[in-house]
Amino acid sequence: MGKLVLLHKADSIYEDELDVVYDFPRPYLKAMQAAVGDWIVYYEPVKAGPRGYFAVAKIDRVIPNPKVEGRFLALIAPDSFLDFDRAVPRLLDGRPLESALAGPDGRPKSGGATQLAVRRLPEAEFARIVDLGLPQDLEHLEETRYGAPETGPGLEDAAAAFARPVLERLTRRPYRDVAFRRKVREAYDYRCAMSGLRLRNGGGRPEVQAAHIQPVERQGSDWVRNGLALSGTLHWMFDRGLVSIAEDGETILVSRNKVPGDVVARLIRPEGRLIRPADPRNRPHPDKLRWHRENVFGQVLAAGPAPWD
Structure with missing residues (x-):
């Protein structure tokens, strides 16, 4: 390897x-x-x-x-x-992070290895x-980003998190969840992509959540392009196939036979179009949205009472 x-x-x-x-x-x-x-x-x-x-x-x-x-x-x-x-x-203090791209004096080379697509x-x-x-203390940074931890002591072993080996961090689900959440919410400027609301609680924490378009447990990934920033209720609806996104990547689809019209009017932007990240590289990937339409939208029954009941 x-x-x-x-x-x-x-x-x-x-x-x-x-x-x-x-x-x-x-x-x-x-x-x-x-x-x-x-x-x-x-x-x-x-x-x-x-x-x-x-x-x-x-x-x-x-x-x-x-x-x-x-x-x-x-x-x-x-x-x-x-x-x-x-x-x-690419450079830190004027020097490449890859030794193969540096000359004998530590300065950047030109041509050669720098042109290779695989290094x-x-x-x-x-x-x-x-x-x-991906800083070692990313979980602690997120816990304390808006002051006191959201759930009291929060990461009681925060100091231990600082020393986590690289591969442990890359495979540890709580760390990956934090990294995904930070990336997705930032991409959408902490605004719900369907309602357009940017809400914060009393401590200044964003209320918007990071939703996987194709869930991890169904072979989805933690790519920002497999994510949507959604309010809690719309996240619940999206996961249960009550809402989705059309092929154009913008039109919000609603399962009208399952979602009352007054709920749609209260929760979704009047124009019915998704707010997308300013950076095109962060926008939902068409293949992820197609997967959701074909595998979730209109097919997953809502478990338990709906949030608006």
């Missing part, structure tokens, strides 16, 4: 769906096969945008691309993709990049 950096452009012509598959040509096959079962870091090249290193995932297996001769697909392990809380810059990444450099993008 071996860790890698994979280049990705938002407007890539390849069949990349970052939490599902990465498309690459034959010259990188050996390196990708060696990385099966190990972690990779996604990187945005300089000409594509400002993000630098922006996410991690694990390669599950590599297969030939059935549509294109000479190309291959790295399939991403379910429940492994995770956006960085903050993008990690090997030593363990120590992987850990350093992840620590910068």
